[in-house]
Amino acid sequence: MIKLSDEYKKIINLLNKSKGLGTRPGLDAISELLRLMGNPHKSLKYIHVAGTNGKGSTSAFIASILMAAGYKIGVYNSPYTSKINEIIKINNKEISDPQLLNIITYISGLIEANDLDNDSLPTEFEIITSAAFLYFLQEDCDFVVLEVGMGGRLDATNIIPCPEIAVITPIGMDHMGFLGETIEAIAYEKAGIIKAQGTVVSSYQEKEALEVIKRASKEKEAFLKTVDNNNISIKEELITWQTFSYKDYPSLRITLLGKHQRENAALAIEAIEGLINNGYSIGRKDIYDGLIRATWPGRFQIMRKEKPIFIRDGAHNIQGAQALYHTLNYYFPGKKITFILGFLKDKAFEEILSVISTMSKKVFLVTPNSPRALSAEELEKVAKEYFHEVYIIKDVAKVTEEVMNQANEDDIICAFGSLYFIGELEM
Template sequence: MSEMSTTFSAHTLIAAYSKGWLPEKDQNYKAAIMCLNKLHPALSNESINLEQNQKEKFKDTTYYLKKSGLTLEKLDELSVIHVTGTKGKGSTCALTETILRSHGVKTGFLSSPHLISVTECIRINGVPVSERLFSNYFWKVWNKLELDKETGYDLRAYFRFLTILSFHIFLGEKVDAAILEVGIGGEYDPTNIIRNTKTVGITTIGIDHTSILGTTLEDIAWQKSGIVKERANVFTGVKQELCLKIIKQRCNEKKANLLEIPHVNLDNWTTKEVVKINTPLSVCLAYDWLTRTTKNKINGIGINILSNQNNFHKFLSTVLKQLENFQFPGRCQNVKIRNLNFYLDGAHTIESIILASRWFIESTKGSSNEKVLVFNLTGDRDPLKLMKVLYENCKLSLVCFTPNTPYIDDDLNSNFNNFSVISEVDKMKNVTKIAESCRNNFKLNSMVFTHILKVFEYISKRFGNEEVDVLVTGSLYLIGATLVALEKFSSNTRFE
């Protein structure tokens, strides 16, 4: 792990894969963020609910798209790669986008949630859009919707607005390919308003967001496969027979081609589990899109990469060289500050926590350093299931529970506050409840803190000059707040 300067920027961490990016400061951008946050907290891109009329919510997206000045016909001009899944969809999109850029494709990329700055959600050629570009498009869309006084805004429309905004940006900036990560589910997700998708990816299916998507794998598989479009090529790493049956049914209904990706052992290439697992699917998605465009035929290989295993492995060997330095902030991310080795991963499902723990174990193999866990989670997830994996596998010396609060500071930039949507009192109640539940079930040497900076200050004092391996996981919002806290922590020369 390389030593990082103690004056590194949190923004630089966020765009680690595009070294040197820093957003422009723009007053109109600050005003835009204030308006955006009024729609609904970033924590709730979960804008669909089983108790609500999902179809009506989906119709609202079409309505707002039209009010913003875009028609569905205009949206058809976007060449889209659409990706859903319970875990790995963000990494898959980022890997796919990296491969396409390496072949000279101008890319647009919509993802969620952001870690620090909302501009991370909308990228052009791998780089978060500048604050100035974001605010320019924001006000064009916002002002048109502001004229609509009759219906008003859906107060759970934060992610919907970002989705519509991304369409305006991608069309306005004339991207060649738009890679869209589904917010939640698929069938009624705002991104699914697109109609002309030829390349579709479904990463995995597991139990998550049960209050929104349903409580069974079959329910969730139906929701996820809702992004399949007419005659699309659908690539998936899903293995459960029940889920595959439903995906096949939905593909048959749309006359789409369902293609299972081959298994590839990449253990000797990288220790990052999310990269190892998601690279094969990303290769298929990128290859499929490239070979669908007449200007990007690859070495004369046929359109269907899976029609010949040699084709797949030939393209894969080229791609691995292009992905050697791939990084996706908040997923298997390493940061070193003084004697503290931070391992950051936004895992928040049982499957992703297992992968994060494997990565941590592999990365610290042979190390006699003390192991510290910084943990929190959001939503209705069961902390005991996640903690059981970490407790049994990571040889933890100390567990630190903390809310997703970087530090207490009234001047903390509002752009960094999208994860601070409930009161500090309520956040402390939640994290205390999680800590008590875990303590009662596991023999933890643990403490509860009021914010993340205090955690890092405590670890630094407690272990002095000893090297410490610190795993931060459980929530992407925890990772975002951690990156902000690390910037402050790295610049502090003394602690009170």
């Protein structure tokens, strides 16, 4: 359990005033807030990353390469699991509690002093996003790798001017209640980060999603480059790293595992090449060094290498579950996996269960620490249709201990689902 400082408790008290606004797509409120702050977002350079899966990993690869090239890099991800500080970092160092408190206090004062009407009151996410902009400007970052929270077109992060590069990772079915019920509708929202005369790089996409991205790029007169997965060739795939080639980059090495991570790394390379074409100094060695140094907790992360092996993964939608299934099947062919699962209510959890049901020995269910959580009891009703052994663990903090106590030496344990519980797991 993380011990919270007095400063951090004050931050939470200030943010609690905006809790009731929930998720509210649109840019009007954050635009007004940033105007009151002097528009700090307009003085930064961005790599803007949208998509359904792989945003965090791709952002980590891009940021690591830029750091290897000597740039000072701000990174903004979401959501946070335990503390807001996790998602606001400069060169991999989280913002401190005193720094965050100072900025949140300043923003809260502006909101109160200007007596904003209800439609102009910013949500918690909009306040945190604005705080990140101001922090990155105060610290004189060379670039900000900015990950979209949800969607793209109406996401608070899309208030920025034209980024140096707009990056679109694989698009799939997620957040349908907000983004639409078809792949085309979701792709339309993701492609909303494309701006006039900008540069766009996209991963391999389903045909319907790619057509939407192409159309948006043409309408905005933006240059579009897509990753050709046929240019990726695997050389070595171990439990500690994988080595592969992409285009004219032989023997690239990354410690993030799985086929999808090779594709995320290739997308990062395309983004970096876009920056190079725009005149920024980044060498081939920086690309190699940055890729091998990149880390992203909770993405097929092997937390315990000795038996029983323990893995955690942030797969929380059908595409993520499919990628996890293939990765587990590659490294542990024929093994029955013990899963620990926890999801939010808006996820396609029944489809996810069906994907993993053929490889599962038993499942343990938890309720993530989120107001949007699907309770373990609700999940149990569906899980019993797919698995013979289903158990509920009430205390997320003790889930690792309880499962390990029941495990045999040869078991493979994999916890996945909502980042709100994945982030709390410790060994």
